[in-house]
Amino acid sequence: MQKAKLIPILMLTGIALAGCDNMNHTEQNVLGGGLLGAGAGALIGAAVGHGGAGPGALIGAGVGVLGGLIYDQAKYGHYHRYYYDD
Helix, strand or coil, rough: CCHHHHHHHHHHHHHHHHCCCCCCCHHHHHHHHHHHHHHHHHHHHHHHHHCHHHHHHHHHHHHHHHHHHHHHHHHHHHHHHHCCCC
């Protein structure tokens, strides 16, 4: 039964990752931060047990998205200002 549940999850993951092919570095950093944050939040939420993995994943995803954006601006902020200023 476990393999029957795993196959659709792997297929959806592959399709979702294929859609990330044409992303710029800002989008990649924000998405990566959100995914890492959601995973970490789910693990922490499940370990603590007060709200469960769901709320922990949501909070972690939000923090991860902000962290990915801050990282991108710190690393590539000068690039954006130089090439994309009007």
